[in-house]
Structures are given as structure tokens and as C-alpha cells.
Amino acid sequence: MKRPFEPTVIVFWVLSFITLSCSKAESSKDIAGDAKETGDSLEVLPDAVSYDDHTTSDEDVMDSFTSLDEGTSSEDLFETQFEDVAKEKRLFTYKVIMGVSMGANAVNIASHYPDRFDVIGAMGGYVDFRYLTHVVAYFLLGGFCPMEQILDNLDSINDPTNPNVFCGPVKPTMPYEWEWSFNKFHYDNSGGHWGREFYFDVIEGFQFAAGNMLYYNEEHPLLPPGISLDWWNNEQDKCAHPAVVSYPYNINKEYNPEGKYNLITFCDGDTVQCDESSLECLEKKGAYEPDKPHHVPVRFLLAVDYNGNMKRDYGEPVVVNAMERFEDVGTDGCPDPFEDGKGGCSETRVANQGDDPNHDNFDLMNNPGGTEGDFEYEDGEPFEDFGLDGVPEMVSGFKDYGEGDGVFTMHPNLEALFEQDARTFFRRAPLETLKRMTFYFDGGIRDAIHAIPVMMHLSNALKLRGIEVREYDDFTATDNSILPCATCDDYITRLKDIDVSPRIFGRNIFVRYGDPDASEQAILQGDGKHVGLVCQILNRVATFIYMALNRLPNPIIKNDGDIGGTVINTSLWSDALQNRVRYSVALPPGYDYEENKDEYYPLVIFLPGHGVGASDMIQSSLLFSALMGQGVLPRFILLAPEGQCCYVHKQTGQRFCGCEMGGKDCLDNQCKGPHETCAIADVSSSDLVQECNGGHFFMNHKTNRWGDESASEVMRFEDALFDIISDVEAKFRVRQPEYVEVPVGF
Numbered sequence: 001m002k003r004p005f006e007p008t009v010i011v012f013w014v015l016s017f018i019t020l021s022c023s024k025a026e027s028s029k030d031i032a033g034d035a036k037e038t039g040d041s042l043e044v045l046p047d048a049v050s051y052d053d054h055t056t057s058d059e060d061v062m063d064s065f066t067s068l069d070e071g072t073s074s075e076d077l078f079e080t081q082f083e084d085v086a087k088e089k090r091l092f093t094y095k096v097i098m099g100v101s102m103g104a105n106a107v108n109i110a111s112h113y114p115d116r117f118d119v120i121g122a123m124g125g126y127v128d129f130r131y132l133t134h135v136v137a138y139f140l141l142g143g144f145c146p147m148e149q150i151l152d153n154l155d156s157i158n159d160p161t162n163p164n165v166f167c168g169p170v171k172p173t174m175p176y177e178w179e180w181s182f183n184k185f186h187y188d189n190s191g192g193h194w195g196r197e198f199y200f201d202v203i204e205g206f207q208f209a210a211g212n213m214l215y216y217n218e219e220h221p222l223l224p225p226g227i228s229l230d231w232w233n234n235e236q237d238k239c240a241h242p243a244v245v246s247y248p249y250n251i252n253k254e255y256n257p258e259g260k261y262n263l264i265t266f267c268d269g270d271t272v273q274c275d276e277s278s279l280e281c282l283e284k285k286g287a288y289e290p291d292k293p294h295h296v297p298v299r300f301l302l303a304v305d306y307n308g309n310m311k312r313d314y315g316e317p318v319v320v321n322a323m324e325r326f327e328d329v330g331t332d333g334c335p336d337p338f339e340d341g342k343g344g345c346s347e348t349r350v351a352n353q354g355d356d357p358n359h360d361n362f363d364l365m366n367n368p369g370g371t372e373g374d375f376e377y378e379d380g381e382p383f384e385d386f387g388l389d390g391v392p393e394m395v396s397g398f399k400d401y402g403e404g405d406g407v408f409t410m411h412p413n414l415e416a417l418f419e420q421d422a423r424t425f426f427r428r429a430p431l432e433t434l435k436r437m438t439f440y441f442d443g444g445i446r447d448a449i450h451a452i453p454v455m456m457h458l459s460n461a462l463k464l465r466g467i468e469v470r471e472y473d474d475f476t477a478t479d480n481s482i483l484p485c486a487t488c489d490d491y492i493t494r495l496k497d498i499d500v501s502p503r504i505f506g507r508n509i510f511v512r513y514g515d516p517d518a519s520e521q522a523i524l525q526g527d528g529k530h531v532g533l534v535c536q537i538l539n540r541v542a543t544f545i546y547m548a549l550n551r552l553p554n555p556i557i558k559n560d561g562d563i564g565g566t567v568i569n570t571s572l573w574s575d576a577l578q579n580r581v582r583y584s585v586a587l588p589p590g591y592d593y594e595e596n597k598d599e600y601y602p603l604v605i606f607l608p609g610h611g612v613g614a615s616d617m618i619q620s621s622l623l624f625s626a627l628m629g630q631g632v633l634p635r636f637i638l639l640a641p642e643g644q645c646c647y648v649h650k651q652t653g654q655r656f657c658g659c660e661m662g663g664k665d666c667l668d669n670q671c672k673g674p675h676e677t678c679a680i681a682d683v684s685s686s687d688l689v690q691e692c693n694g695g696h697f698f699m700n701h702k703t704n705r706w707g708d709e710s711a712s713e714v715m716r717f718e719d720a721l722f723d724i725i726s727d728v729e730a731k732f733r734v735r736q737p738e739y740v741e742v743p744v745g746f
Contacts, residue, residue, distance in 0.1 A: 085743040090436065093118050094602040094735040095725075096548045096636075098440075100541075101125050101191065101530065102695045103607030103643065107439070107458065109698060109718060111425030114433050116722075119548035121440040122422075122458070123540055124451040124530055129421040131457050133213070133414065134375045135450060137320050140199065141301075143168020143181025144317035147255050154306060158290045158313040165315035173375070174364045176445060176452035176512075182318055187286030188448035190529030191609065195270040195286060197296050202610065204300050205693030211413035211702045212300060214320050215249075216388050216401045221413065221702040221709065224302055225249035227265070229707050238297035239267035242310060245302055248398035252319040253390025255304045259398070263319065264305045266312035269296040279520055290314040323410035324402060325390045326383035330360040330372030333380045364453060368460035383408045413702075426461035434467050438508060438551050440544045441469075444536075445514035446528035452512055459510045470506020474513050475539040482511070482543065488535040492542050495632050500547040502745055509547065513540065538623070545604065545624060549634045552602055553740045559631025562589040565624075569615050571658050572727040573672040576719035580658035580667045580678060582642050583724045584614040585732065586621030588628055588635035600735040602636045603728065605721075608643035610695035613661040617643070637732055641724050645692035646715075648704075649683060655714070656681060656688065663688040691715065 096119045099106035104125025110117045126132050144150070145167040156162045160183070168181025178186040188194040207213070211221035219225075223232060226245035235241055247259040256263070271292040274281035290313065302319055303312040312318075329335045334345030341350075341357035350357065361367060362374035371378045386392045387400025388411060402409025410418075418424060426434065441459050443451030459469040473480040476491050486494050499505060513536050514528020526533050532540065549555060566587045574581045590596050608617040617640035627633040646657035647666065658667030658678070663685035671678035691704040691711065701715035728734060 087741050088744050089739045089741050090746070091115075091737060091739050092552060093737045094552060096552075096602060096604040097121070097607070098544055098548070098604065099123065099125065099607030099698075101609035102697055103609055105698050106605070106607050107422045107441075108420065109721065110437070111422040111429075112420065112718070113722075114425070114429065114437060117437065119438040119440070119551050121544040121548065122455065123440075123442050123544070124444060124447055124449075124455075126449050126451075126454060127421070128423055128454045128457045129417045130376060130423060131450075131454055133322070136203065137214075137322060138173070138375070139170050139177075139180035140185065140203075141182055141318045141320055142170040143183060144255070145315065147317075150255075150306065150315055150317070153315065157307060157315045160290060160314050174450075174453050176443070176447075177450050178448070183288040183314060185286035186448055187282055188446075188529060189276055189282065190448070190526045191531035193270075194448045194530075196268055196288070197270050200268065200296065200298050201693045204298075205695065206697060207300055208692045208703055208705060209697050209699040209701045210417050213411050213414040213417065214300070214322050215302065216321065216411050218401070220707065222300075222707045224300065226263075227299075232299060233706050238265065238299065239295060239311075242266055243299075244305075244310075248396065250302075250304075251389040251391050251396045251398060251400070252304075252321055253325060253386075255317045255319050257391045257395060259396060262305050262308070263302040264310060264312065265297065265299055265301070266303050267294040267296055268298050268312075269294045277524065279523060282524075288314065321388040321390070321411075322414055323377070323388065324383050324385065324408055326377045326381050326408065328373055328375060328377075329381055330358070330370065331378045331380035332358050332360055332372075333382060334358065336361070336372070364456055364460070368456075369464050377408050377410075385409075422458055423461045426458065426465060426467075431465060431467075434462065434465060438502075438548070439469075440509045440511075440547060442511040442513060442540055442544075444528040444530060444532055445512055445516065446523065447530045449530065451530065455510060459508070462508060468502075468507040469510055470508065472509065472511045474515070475511065475536070475543065477515070488533065488539065491535065491539050495542060495546050495627070498543075498546065500550045502551075505547065507745075511540075511543070541620065542623070542627070546627075546633060548604070549602060549636055551746075552634075553742055553746070555634030556599055556601065557631055557634050558590070558628075560590070561629055563626045563629035565589050565621055565628070566591065567618055567621060569618070570675040570731075571667055571678060572675070572724065574657070574720045574723040576714075576716040576723050577646065577657050578714045579646060579655060579669050580671050581720060581724070582614055582658050582660070582667070583728075584618035584640045585728060586618055586624070586638040586640075587732065588637065589625055590635070591637075591733075599635070600733045602634070603639060603725070603734045604636050605639045605641065605725065607698060608640065608695075610643070612643050612695075614640045614642045615660065637728070637734060639724070639728050641698075641721055643695050643698070645690045645694065645696045645717075647688040648691050650687055650689055654683075655691070656683065659685075659688075663690070 093116055095117050097106040097110055097117050098121030100123045102125060104122040104127045107120050107122035107127055110120040143166060149164060153162060153164045156165055159165060166183055169179040169184055170181050171179060180186055185196050185199055207222060212224060215224040217223055217225040224245065226249040227243045231243050242264040245263040250256055250263040251259045271289045272285050272287055274284055276282060303316050304319060306316055332343060332345060336356055337349050338346050339357035340346045343358050360370050360372045362370035362372060384390065385404055385406065387403030389400045393399040393403060441455035443455045445452065462469050472482050475482050476486040476488055478484060482498060483491055483494060513532060518527040531537055568585045571580050571582045588601060606617060621638045624633060624638060628635050646655050647659050647663045648655050654669060656666040656669045666681045666683055667678045668681050696717040698717050698721055700718050702712050703709055704711040704715060
């Protein structure tokens with residue numbers, strides 16, 4: 001179905017909505033404008049959008065695009081300035097893939113198929129799996145006291161006022177991290193409500209995709225050992241009747257080395273209530289309150305039940321058995337006090353050698369190639385070959401997975417995840433492959449999920465291969481910003497002032513956004529956070545699109561004032577999902593004109609945040625069409641694939657993938673014909689439940705929420721993305737791969 005753009009849609013509101021990382025966000029006032037609740041949705045009042053005391057009407061927004069300054073356009077990259085430059089023939093696929101939050105997994109997808117994409121954008125997502133593992137194990141599940149101290153204070157184990165019961169918070173280990181602990185998550189409301197329930201929901205959903213990585217179970221990829229599928233699916237009151245894990249699957253070096261105490265599942269949830277219009281309130285949210293009732297089952301984590309009362313008390317720890325324990329001293333195998341300053345190790349403590357004699361200490365900003373203190377195991381580091389539980393068989397009486405095999409062992413699911421992430425690709429890929437591709441990363445200085453360390457790990461991996469990554473401190477207003485003399489609000493009207501050629505802008509880009517000196521009001525509105533201020537959202541997306549399209553040869557640029565692009569919400573039969581699946585496409589202005597019938601366009605794939613629907617995501621094309629009509633952006637086709645999991649009928653078990661958000665308007669799940677022939681299925685959204693927890697991460701899943709391993713055959717969401725891309729190529733005029741002669745370094 002084709003649908004013209006509706007002029008009443010507010011550009012700023014559109015982008016602030018579609019980049020939500022959690023579709024469950026609820027608010028009576030949106031930062032992009034006044035809104036009032038109307039049933040299940042928010043109605044945006046069309047008068048104006050405002051932020052930072054700046055008010056812009058819809059008409060002003062459109063007028064700003066018609067008054068763009070004259071400057072360097074993308075056509076300049078192909079003009080006579082390159083006449084005397086050496087040329088080379090390069091393969092261009094004319095495909096760009098980008099994503100926000102969950103959709104930032106675009107960078108991992110591109111690493112699996114490097115020959116399919118030219119430019120890749122990863123914006124503020126939890127997509128470096130090595131660092132993600134560190135964040136979960138060290139921060140989210142951290143802060144507990146040593147076992148002996150806990151047992152000494154067992155009488156007050158549920159008293160948060162006793163400082164000997166809990167030893168959090170965990171201090172940051174790198175720049176741009178927050179203090180965390182299991183009893184005090186970092187809460188935020190930028191792009192959703194990042195409370196305890198949300199984090200548990202996302203982590204569990206990720207384990208549907210990658211498998212449980214915290215506890216090894218040779219019999220099942222999702223369930224912790226000792227937990228049955230019957231309890232997982234059928235126990236109605238998991239808070240009153242938690243699963244109990246006993247010897248030998250309860251062994252853990254740090255908190256239960258002899259297997260003396262049972263491990264249990266537990267319930268948790270968000271209980272702190274306060275007015276979120278103040279930073280003081282946000283600081284309080286995310287705390288675990290032991291005196292409040294908790295009703296949200298946490299099925300995938302196990303806590304030590306020291307006092308045997310069948311619930312997790314405030315000081316009782318959550319255990320992790322993800323890998324064998326190791327000494328993080330670096331590949332020289334030597335801690336700093338024994339380093340000899342020549343890359344070797346002394347048998348005795350070496351005095352007066354400084355803090356790091358062998359210069360191998362990891363520092364995210366200054367020594368990213370350091371291996372000591374990087375929270376990763378590398379060859380050469382001493383490790384305890386006692387298996388995943390960390391306890392030798394002679395102590396526990398049980399030989400655990402990996403024990404005594406002579407090699408460092410990690411959970412097989414975790415090892416498989418590391419093998420397929422972008423950092424592994426950056427370390428191993430041929431240099432020519434990396435040089436052909438262009439990468440863009442960004443992260444907010446106040447991002448709740450440590451987006452800057454995530455993206456810096458990725459950009460540093462490229463740098464360590466000798467690949468240039470140019471770093472910018474924000475889009476505007478700093479000496480090292482992209483446009484130092486612009487403001488956040490007017491940046492988008494000055495895109496043409498930016499020379500994005502690699503020799504000027506940088507081959508690959510990393511942007512840290514956010515004002516370190518922002519006011520409390522600006523911070524509450526989102527400055528430097530996961531989504532950002534409205535102007536930051538616009539600048540993030542527009543910068544990437546502008547750079548990406550100008551890195552492709554032979555662009556189609558027209559300053560004809562035509563902003564009438566067309567949105568098509570459609571669907572296809574996906575072999576990967578064995579189901580009908582929806583997607584949305586935005587065609588550029590003039591696509592259907594007779595005089596343009598021979599024009600073919602690059603394809604930009606825009607992956608959404610957690611649980612965001614394709615028909616919502618495609619609304620960003622309103623902004624892009626305006627910029628195309630003013631000659632700022634080259635013409636292109638935009639694809640928004642579905643980011644939510646499929647739905648299953650509670651009674652019949654039928655599976656529906658072609659649904660709108662919330663399980664509405666599901667298409668006939670067996671329709672294999674053209675979209676127009678597929679009827680809406682006779683099912684009610686109230687009879688449906690999602691097979692995962694919202695977003696599917698664009699990953700092929702190991703199981704669904706019910707632990708059904710056979711679901712892996714049809715929950716192939718990464719594969720389904722390529723089904724969708726192929727369908728778009730067949731139906732629309734997408735430019736095909738070709739070798740083009742371009743200046744060396746283009």
C-alpha cells in the first residue's frame with residue numbers, strides 16, 4: 001500500500017519517536033512537544049515543538065530546509081579536484097546499513113557479510129559483546145560482599161542500612177561508565193524507562209537469541225542447569241515457588257565452593273516511586289527495595305539462598321559461572337610489580353619501575369592495545385583450569401565443564417557469541433576488506449548503557465589494525481566538533497558546509513555527543529543520553545546519512561524542491577521465518593515520474609530500536625525527503641525492516657510474524673503471494689503473546705521464550721533481513737553492485 005507523506009506530521013517528533021529503544025515508553029509529555037494521552041497512544045499537538053526554550057513550528061522546520069547555505073555539496077567529490085589524483089577501481093554495493101540502540105547490531109551483521117555493504121552506522125547500541133559481558137557480570141551482577149563477610153552478617157542479610165551486608169556500588173573502570181551494582185541499577189528515561197524490569201527483560205530476550213551464557217547446561221541452551229522446562233513454562237507463581245538448584249550445579253568459587261547452599265531463582269521489579277522531572281528522582285530509581293513486594297520473576301539468574309528462606313535477600317549474591325578464572329595481567333603473564341621493563345617478568349618484585357614497566361596496561365583512551373586489566377583473557381595469562389564453576393574436583397567432588405583440559409574454557413554460548421561480533425571481525429578481516437568499508441559510531445556522554453565505551457572498543461579495534469578513525473567531540477560548539485561554529489539547533493541546516501570526503505572528514509568516524517556542562521533541565525530532556533535531545537537525534541541520523549551517501553559514486557542530486565516521497569508498507573513470505581513478515585520502504589521524491597524511470601538508487605537499511613515497528617521507523621523518511629528535495633542529500637531508497645519478534649496464538653499455537661506493533665492487524669501467516677493478496681488474519685491481539693521479549697536483535701535465535709529448541713529453525717531474524725533486502729531489490733530500482741573508477745582513498 002502506497003501512502004503519501006502527511007504534512008501534519010512533525011519532523012522532530014517523528015525522529016524522537018522512532019528512535020525509542022523501548023516501545024513500552026509512556027509519558028504524558030514528550031520532549032519534542034506537548035502531548036496528551038489518547039487511549040493507548042500519544043496525540044502530538046500540532047502547534048509547535050519545543051526544547052531548550054527554542055520553539056519551532058512545522059512551517060519553520062520546512063522553511064529551514066529551503067534556506068540551506070550554499071556550501072560543499074556531494075557532487076564536489078567527483079569534480080576536477082581529483083583530476084590529478086591517482087585512480088583505482090573499487091567494488092561498490094550501493095548498500096548502506098545503519099541502526100540505533102538494538103539496531104546498532106547493523107555493525108555485527110555487516111561483519112558477517114562484509115561484501116554486501118559499503119557504509120555501516122552503529123548508533124548507541126550494546127553491540128560489542130565482549131564489553132557487554134563485562135558490563136553484565138561486573139556491573140549489573142556486581143557489588144556483593146565476600147562470602148565470609150555475608151555469612152558473618154546473616155542475621156541482618158536483608159537490612160540495606162547495614163554496610164557490612166552489601167559492598168556496592170561498583171566503581172567505573174573506564175571513562176563514560178556509571179556506578180552500578182545489583183541492588184542499584186543505573187536508571188534513565190531517555191528513549192524508554194530503563195528500570196530494573198527493563199534490564200531483566202532485555203537480558204533475558206538476548207539469551208533467547210544467544211543462549212544462556214552465565215550457567216552451562218549441556219542439555220539445554222537456555223535453562224540454567226537444574227531447572228526444568230515444566231517449571232519454566234508451567235509454574236504459575238514463580239515468586240512463591242522458585243526453582244531450586246542443588247548440588248552439583250550450585251557450585252561457585254566465589255559464593256558456594258562446596259555446594260553447601262541451594263541456588264534459587266527469584267523475583268524483582270521496579271518499586272521506587274517519585275517524580276521523574278528531577279535528577280534527584282532519577283538517581284533513586286533503579287534501586288532494589290527489600291521491604292517492598294516484588295512480582296517479576298527473574299528466571300535466568302540464580303542467587304545463593306544462604307538462610308534457606310526461598311527468596312533472595314538484599315545481601316545474597318547472584319552467581320556467575322561464565323568462564324574459568326584468570327589473572328588479568330596481560331600477555332606477558334606478569335603483574336606490574338614483577339615486570340622487568342623489557343617485556344619480561346622477574347622472579348622477584350622489581351622496585352622503582354613505575355606503575356607499568358612493560359607498558360601493557362589497558363587504557364580505553366590512551367593504550368587500547370594493552371592487555372593487562374582489559375577484563376579479557378588473552379593467551380599467556382595464567383588461568384585456573386578448574387572448569388566454569390571455578391572449583392577443583394578435589395574440593396567440590398564434581399568435575400565441571402572444561403576442567404583439567406589444559407586450555408582456557410569459557411561457556412560455549414559465550415564463545416560462539418564472541419566469534420560472531422564485530423570486534424573479532426575487525427581483528428581478523430583482511431586489511432583490504434576493512435579499507436573498502438566505511439564505519440560510523442556514536443555514543444552519548446550520559447548514555448545509560450555505556451555507549452561510548454562500547455563504540456570505543458570497536459573503533460579502537462580498527463585503529464589497532466592501522467585503520468583511521470577520526471574522533472569528534474559532539475556535532476557542534478566544541479573545538480573538536482564537526483561544526484564548531486554551529487549550534488545544535490541549526491546544525492542540520494548547515495550539512496552542506498561539511499566536507500565529508502575521507503581526506504577531510506576522516507575515513508571512519510566516531511562522535512561523542514552531549515554537553516558536559518549541560519543544565520539540569522537539558523539533562524532531563526535527554527542531553528547526551530541514549531536517544532539525546534531532539535536536535536541531537538536529528539544530527540546523529542542526518543550526519544550518518546549525509547556522510548554515507550557522499551561516500552558512494554555517481555550520486556543523483558536534484559535541488560528541485562520536490563519533497564513528495566512515497567511510503568510503502570508491504571510484506572513478503574520469508575523462507576527464514578516460514579511466515580509472512582512486514583517491512584516498509586520510502587521511495588525518493590520523483591521516483592514514479594516518467595522522466596526518472598531509468599534512475600536506480602542506493603539502498604539504506606535502517607534497523608530500529610528495541611521492539612520498534614517498521615511502519616513507525618519509516619517515518620524518518622519525511623526528514624530525508626525534505627533534504628533530498630533541497631539538494632542536500634542524494635536520492636536514495638530507505639528500507640525499514642521489522643524489529644519485533646513474531647506472535648504466537650495462546651490456544652492454537654499458530655505463529656504470526658506479519659503483525660503491527662502489539663500484535664495488531666496480523667497478516668495471514670501462510671500467504672505466499674503478493675502483499676495485496678494477503679488478508680488480515682482473524683485473530684485478536686489479546687489472544688497473542690510474543691515469542692521473545694519485544695525486539696529480536698536481528699539475530700538468529702537458539703530458542704523462544706518457552707525454551708523450544710526447534711524454534712531455532714524458524715526464528716532466523718538475521719537471515720530474514722536478507723530475505724527482505726532481496727525482495728526490495730526485486731521490486732524497486734535498487735542500484736546493483738559494480739566496479740567504479742574512483743580516486744585512491746575516496
